[in-house]
Amino acid sequence: MPEIAYVNGQFLPLDRAVIHVEDRGFQFADSVYEVIRTYGGRPFAMDEHLARLFRSLEAIELKPAFTADAMKAIVVEGIQRAGFAESVAYLQVTRGRASRHRGFPADTNPTVVLTVRELVGPATGAEEAGISVITLPDNRWGRCDIKSVALLPNVLAYAAARKAGAHDAIFVEADGSVTEATAGNVFIFTAGTLRTPPKGPKILPGVTREKILQAARESGIACREEAITKAELLDAEEIFISSTTNETLPVVSVDGKRIGSAKPGEVTKQVREAFLRAFVRKK
Amino acid sequence: MPEIAYVNGQFLPLDRAVIHVEDRGFQFADSVYEVIRTYGGRPFAMDEHLARLFRSLEAIELKPAFTADAMKAIVVEGIQRAGFAESVAYLQVTRGRASRHRGFPADTNPTVVLTVRELVGPATGAEEAGISVITLPDNRWGRCDIKSVALLPNVLAYAAARKAGAHDAIFVEADGSVTEATAGNVFIFTAGTLRTPPKGPKILPGVTREKILQAARESGIACREEAITKAELLDAEEIFISSTTNETLPVVSVDGKRIGSAKPGEVTKQVREAFLRAFVRKK
Numbered sequence: 009m010p011e012i013a014y015v016n017g018q019f020l021p022l023d024r025a026v027i028h029v030e031d032r033g034f035q036f037a038d039s040v041y042e043v044i045r046t047y048g049g050r051p052f053a054m055d056e057h058l059a060r061l062f063r064s065l066e067a068i069e070l071k072p073a074f075t076a077d078a079m080k081a082i083v084v085e086g087i088q089r090a091g092f093a094e095s096v097a098y099l100q101v102t103r104g105r106a107s108r109h110r111g112f113p114a115d116t117n118p119t120v121v122l123t124v125r126e127l128v129g130p131a132t133g134a135e136e137a138g139i140s141v142i143t144l145p146d147n148r149w150g151r152c153d154i155k156s157v158a159l160l161p162n163v164l165a166y167a168a169a170r171k172a173g174a175h176d177a178i179f180v181e182a183d184g185s186v187t188e189a190t191a192g193n194v195f196i197f198t199a200g201t202l203r204t205p206p207k208g209p210k211i212l213p214g215v216t217r218e219k220i221l222q223a224a225r226e227s228g229i230a231c232r233e234e235a236i237t238k239a240e241l242l243d244a245e246e247i248f249i250s251s252t253t254n255e256t257l258p259v260v261s262v263d264g265k266r267i268g269s270a271k272p273g274e275v276t277k278q279v280r281e282a283f284l285r286a287f288v289r290k291k
Numbered sequence: 292m293p294e295i296a297y298v299n300g301q302f303l304p305l306d307r308a309v310i311h312v313e314d315r316g317f318q319f320a321d322s323v324y325e326v327i328r329t330y331g332g333r334p335f336a337m338d339e340h341l342a343r344l345f346r347s348l349e350a351i352e353l354k355p356a357f358t359a360d361a362m363k364a365i366v367v368e369g370i371q372r373a374g375f376a377e378s379v380a381y382l383q384v385t386r387g388r389a390s391r392h393r394g395f396p397a398d399t400n401p402t403v404v405l406t407v408r409e410l411v412g413p414a415t416g417a418e419e420a421g422i423s424v425i426t427l428p429d430n431r432w433g434r435c436d437i438k439s440v441a442l443l444p445n446v447l448a449y450a451a452a453r454k455a456g457a458h459d460a461i462f463v464e465a466d467g468s469v470t471e472a473t474a475g476n477v478f479i480f481t482a483g484t485l486r487t488p489p490k491g492p493k494i495l496p497g498v499t500r501e502k503i504l505q506a507a508r509e510s511g512i513a514c515r516e517e518a519i520t521k522a523e524l525l526d527a528e529e530i531f532i533s534s535t536t537n538e539t540l541p542v543v544s545v546d547g548k549r550i551g552s553a554k555p556g557e558v559t560k561q562v563r564e565a566f567l568r569a570f571v572r573k574k
Contacts, residue, residue, distance in 0.1 A: 029383075
């Protein structure tokens, strides 16, 4: 079964899935998205992802011509049609096709695109070994809480990290506050407490971030949503990055400085276990 | 003759011009562009636009598989094929199609898209009456000197301006510095001097901006590339916004405050005349 796509009402092989060059997602990044994964073949946290999609749509004043339930049905059907053991579904909604002008077009239907690819685990053994990161000034726009496709800053920061021999970058604001990695929320463990920056305009309200906080609290780990300084990041006992596809990715080096024992930490493993136990394995 | 497009080696009617849904321009705003207009049917300032395109490509580390001359030939042919009296050519280059991941793909050819539409003057009489603007916090990313398609902040700022009953927005940094309008450079005339913010990471080096400075200087108007505060903007005798398609668009109101006599200013008209005389009419 090949990778599959859905474009504006029609399922088709991924290879044949196209959009018009004057789609506003292509010309203006006027578009938001979600990435949904499966566990045991079933989509995970679908309601949370779709709720966030609708929040993103509202934030960019894009009135969808569909309901969350209709979107859910498309994602489920796409995953079934693809038939992989585990899938990653990528769902993108744009303001549609219009003659190029930055103003909202008057009579345009949103474009809805879904792609379904096979989910493959990290090939590099990153989960076992942990990754190294560099810090970079956060030069992204002011509304990173909107899951938009305006991702060029993330692309360039990730490339800079790879060029520096690291696996990813963590953004730091001018005042020294840690925000996010290039595709995930940042957690540190210090002095008996798990911390992650509080929600705000520079923080995507991660679905996995929320589940991890809940699972960690339920398993008795003290958690705080609280600003983290770069100095605290460098001095952390443990660090991990949360995301849909990587769950909890341990960070063992920041800007060349070893974190903890330079191996994935015990609390990170506990948190991961708690997350899997609470939300994945029980199903 | 219909609008025309070019996609990766092929000219075709605009309606049939498509790109793959996994194009990085669509999924990551990993893409830069130029807008080139004609005067008397001939493309204006083509060399400057292509030089800037190549600077943008270099800034995002996209190694083009083509020369500036090859690009130029495509734009010229597109304009000829469309055959409009006056045209707007939109040229966009992306990092190409790749399975979705924020990392630069290893073996991907850049996508090149051109669209050619008829250039129509401002229908609203904006040139004669002047426009009203509001100021908004500049929440764009830190590299607005790269002409990228990560334009969602501009789209939303423009929409906010329209909702507020204005025609456009001018961005202001947290320190009070004026940067740009949502699609053009800002000029003010105060105390005998024409001023525009100096080049920097938040300022697109506008082709029209440069030509206007040159034409104004040659016609004896004192010019300075110098930071402009919001207070100076509000107190300016005249304001205009420069861009390829609007040339010099007079601003007669900022945040509801009248600028000058609430009509397009005399210096703005002089500058416009000097620009047209120096670069357009002489040809």
